[in-house]
Amino acid sequence: MDKVDCIFFQLSKAYQLGNRFLTQKVSELNLTSVQAMILGFLDQEDQVTSSELGKRAELDSATLTGILDRLEAAGFIERRGNPDDRRSIHIHLTKKGKTMAREAARVIAEANTDFLQILNENEKHDLLNIIEKLRHEITRS
C-alpha cells in the first residue's frame, strides 16, 4: 500500500486540500464551502426545486436537505410550496440571500483562480480533462 501510487489516497488528499482552501476563503462570509457552492448555483437561477438543485449540484437529497436547513436558518433561502407538484418545493433566494449568493460566486471564482495559479495552462487543462474522463467512464452503480 504505497500511498504515493494509490489514486484513492491521492484524490482524497487533493480534495481535502482544495476543500480546506475554499473553506478558508469563504469563511469571511461565514459560509462553508458546500453552502457557498449551493448559493453559487442559486445565483445562476433560483426558484428551482430541491431535486433540480440536487441534480445541478450533484448532491444526494439527504445531504441537500441538511444544507438547505442551514441556509434557511441563516435567512438566505426560503422553501415555498410548488402548486404544480405538491410533492416538491421551490427554493427561493431572499434579498439577503441574493446578495450573499453574488458574493459567494465572486469568492469562489477568486479562490479558483488563486488555487489554479500553481499550475500552468497545460496542467490545468489536463487535470480537468482527466477528472472529466474518470467521471464519465466510471460506472456509477
Added chain:
Amino acid sequence: MDKVDCIFFQLSKAYQLGNRFLTQKVSELNLTSVQAMILGFLDQEDQVTSSELGKRAELDSATLTGILDRLEAAGFIERRGNPDDRRSIHIHLTKKGKTMAREAARVIAEANTDFLQILNENEKHDLLNIIEKLRHEITRS
C-alpha cells in the same frame, strides 16, 4: 459559477467517485475505505504510535481516534501503552487484524488497477504528478 471549470467542485466529485468505488470494493471485507487504508498502512508496519500512524495516513488525531475505536471494537487492533513515552500508545495488529490487513492491501491494489484502467499511461502519470504538485505547492495553514 460554472461547475465544469470549478476545480473545487471537480476535485470533490472526483474524490467521491473514487471513494465510492473503493468503498464498494472493500465492502466484501466489511470495511470502510478509510478503515481499509489504515489497515493497509499497518500491514506495512504495526507497533506504531497513533501520531506516527496519523502522519503516515495524513489524518487528524481527532479523526484517527474514531477510526481506531472502530478497528479495535472489530478486533483488528489493540491499543497498548508505550513505556518509553507514557503520553502515547502503540497500535498493535491482532492475528485477525494481520489477516485482514493483508486482504485490505490486496483489495486496495486491485481496486487501484481497476480504477486507473480507464486512463492511459500518460494520463495516470499526469494526474498523480499534478496532484503532487498541488499538494506540494499549496500552503497548508
Added chain:
DNA sequence: TGCAATTAACTTGTGTACGAGTATAACAGA
C-alpha cells in the same frame, strides 16, 4: 377507473473531516 410503480422531500443512523479544547506527560531554559 383503479392500482402498482415511481418520484419528491425528508428522516435516521453511521462514518469521516476538522476546529477547538482538555488532561497528562515530556522537555527546555533560567
Added chain:
DNA sequence: TCTGTTATACTCGTACACAAGTTAATTGCA
C-alpha cells in the same frame, strides 16, 4: 529545580456523504 512550552491522545460539536427507509403525491398502465 521550577516553570513555561510543546506533544500525545482524547472529547465535543458541527458539517457533509451516503445507505436505507418513510410519507405523500404523481404517473402509467391494464
